[in-house]
Amino acid sequence: MGVAALGSGFSAGTKFLKKLVRFARGADTLSVAEKVYSIAGFLAIVTTFLLVMSVQTVRLQTTYRHMHASSAEAAINVGHINALIYAIVMESRGIYMTDDRAKMKQFADGLLRRNRELAESVKSMEKNVRGDDAELFASFRQRIVQFIEFRQELVRRGVEISSAAAREWGDNDANRTVRNKLNSDIEALERIYRERARQADELANENRYAAAYLFALGLAALVLAGLNVVVMRSSVVGALAEITQATDRIADGDVKSKVPHLGRHDEIGHLARAVQHFRDAVARIFELEELEIGTAQARDAAMTERDNFNDKYQAKKWQLSAAINSMPQGLIMLDGKANVVAMNANYRRIYNLPETIQAGSTLEEILQHRVKSGLFSGDIAKYLAAVLDRIARREPAANEIALNDGRIIKIYERPMDGGGWVSVQEDVTELRQRERILERMERFLATIIENVAEGIIAKDARNLRYVFVNKAAEKMIGMSRGEIIGKTARELFSPEAAELIERRDQQLLAQKQQLEPIVDTIDNPARGRRVISARRVQIGGASEESHMFVTMVEDRTEKMVAAA
Known part of the structure; x- marks a missing residue:
């Protein structure tokens, strides 16, 4: 039973794919329901991919920030420790190269102070230790302890005994061996932290594609939503209005007018062919009514034939009703x-x-039933007056209403010849829910961009005017986004800084992308001279309206001052 059901489903899917292929080649093989459901399915798939890509982007960005921050901090600590070791060695030489007790005391105090700084720096490095450098760091920390104890003993000998005793203790192979091993440990740690930084850069390269994917998926969702509206207007509402006008002409006696959309293979085509049969039946009835038969036998024969055509008319009318009922x-x-x-x-x-409400009932009866069932809570008299006013003005209308049970109904209204009115209504609750989900996702992404620690600046590539800055960028520049957006670099910065920024923009135009950080020093009118690291990405091309530059900026001024 399961195999049979699977085979039936596979066969149906294969037929539907073949119809899609023929439709893509220009043949109108899909029904209205298949068109709408296909677009809704594609929209759901695009929305799912959009959600998955958003989660992946957040994960990559978080991992990159952690790796980049830890490797940078570790590299700074290694450099600081290396500088302290060099300074301690210089203070040691000062101790055992002078016989002046006062100067020796100054060197000794400086050496002890730098010993304490060295111990604190090594302790601060422990939070960045991972599996790949744990063993090396343990031996490195032990050698630092030996180095500190050795230098403290050197101070004691120099202060309490003499500089010669200090020189004897400091100038030996054991001391040089410890120094060489420390240098080797520092070089090994630097290699490990460089590798971490390289891994962080690789992770950043992966993340750069995510923004393009998200933009493409969002654009695809918008296109599908617009396509759904176009399909509804072109395939349903407009076609029904034309068929309605043809029906009115037939009812007025014009049985020679052409019925539109006969060549379509969907529900509209079935409806058009039913109207054509109805027109043929009415034409035949008119012919019978116009016949003047001289004898009673001929008149009876004509009446019999007319009755037969009346039967056919009723059959065609039933067919028209069936076609209308087949609409989604x-x-x-x-x-x-x-x-x-x-x-x-x-x-x-x-x-x-x-079932008591049928053709011939009034709209007021329908509204009264909706009030009893809880689907309408408005003023019936006012609602009826508004409908009659639209019928009298014969103006097409389209609107949405929310029922009391939470459903949302899309309504398309068009006038019919002869004073009538046709209304096509569709339950779009699920479509609106998906649109709200997409809107929440867009707000979610905007919140992430607004709260990242790195400054993000977007600039129109055609006129080099700023179009977006996040909070971090506002803080780095020292201006509000209201002061920045819409202006060029020459309107915000000094001529030298603006010339540097525009030169970087021209480089980006030539290189397409600029993913490696470029460090520049810029005179900021609000915050003074700043050292910044920037990565730039070009979105779109020169022939596109959305051609933009996106710059990711990091202010390194404080780090440079601390390193100095």
Whole structure:
């Protein structure tokens, strides 16, 4: 049983794919329902990919920031420790190269102070130790302890005994061996931290593609939503209006007018062919009515034939009703007094109408039933007056209403010749829910960009004017985004800084992307002279309206001062 069901589903899927291929080649092989459901399915797939890519982007960005910060801090600590070791060695030489007790005391105090700084620096490095450098750091820390104890003993000998005793203790092979091993440890640690920085850069390279993917997925979702509206207008509402006008012409006696959309293979095509059969039946009836038969036998024969065609007329009318009921949307036709001319099963399902409400009932009866079932809470008299006013003005309308049970109904209304009115209604609750999910996702991404620690600046590549800055960029520049957006670099910075920024922009145009950080010193009018590291990305091309530069900026001024 399961194999049979699977085979049936596979066969149906194969047929649907073949219809899609023929539709893509220009053949109108899809029904209205298949078009709408296909677009909705693609929109759901795009939304799912958009969510997955958003989560992946956040994960990559968090990992990159942690790796980049830890490797940078570790590298700074290694450099600081190396400088302290060099300074301690210089203070040691000062101790055992002078016989002046006062000067020796100054060197000794400096050496002890730098010993304490060295111990604190090594302790601060422990928080960045991982599996790849744990063993090396343990031996390095032990050698630092030996180095500190050795230098403290050198101070004691120099202060309490003499500089010669200090020189004897300091100038030996054991001391040089410890120094050489410390140098080797520092070089090994530097290699490890350089490798971490390289891994962080590789992770950043992976993350740069995520923004492009998110933009493409968002654009695809917008295109699919717009395509759904176009399909509804072109495939349903406009076609129904034209068929309705043809029906009115037939009802007025014009049985020679052409019925549109006969060549379509969907529900609209079925409806058009039913109207054509109806037109043929009416034409035949008119012919019979115009015949003047001289004898009673001929008249009886004519009446019999007319009755036969009346039967056919009723059959065609039933076919028209069946075609209307096959539509995936709800449909109701009203005359000039808001009496129901026709309605399909989907309209009944939307408002849960009883069988007592049929063609010939009034719109007021439908509204009264909706009030009893809790689907309408407005003023019936005012609602009816508004509908009659739209029918009288014969102006097409489109709007959405929210039912009391939470459903959202999209309504398209068009006038019919003869004073009537046709309304196509569709339950778009799920579509609106998906749109709200997409909107929340866009706000989510905007919040992430707004709160990252790195400054993000977007600039229109055509006129070099700033179009976006996040909070971090505002803080780095020292201006609010209201003061920045819409202006060029020459309107915000000094001529020298603006010339440097524009030169970097021209380099970006030539290189397409600029993912390696470039460090520049810029005179900031609000914060003074700043050292910044920037990575630039070019979005779009020169022939596109969305051609932009995106710059990721890091202010390294404090780090440079601390390193100095």
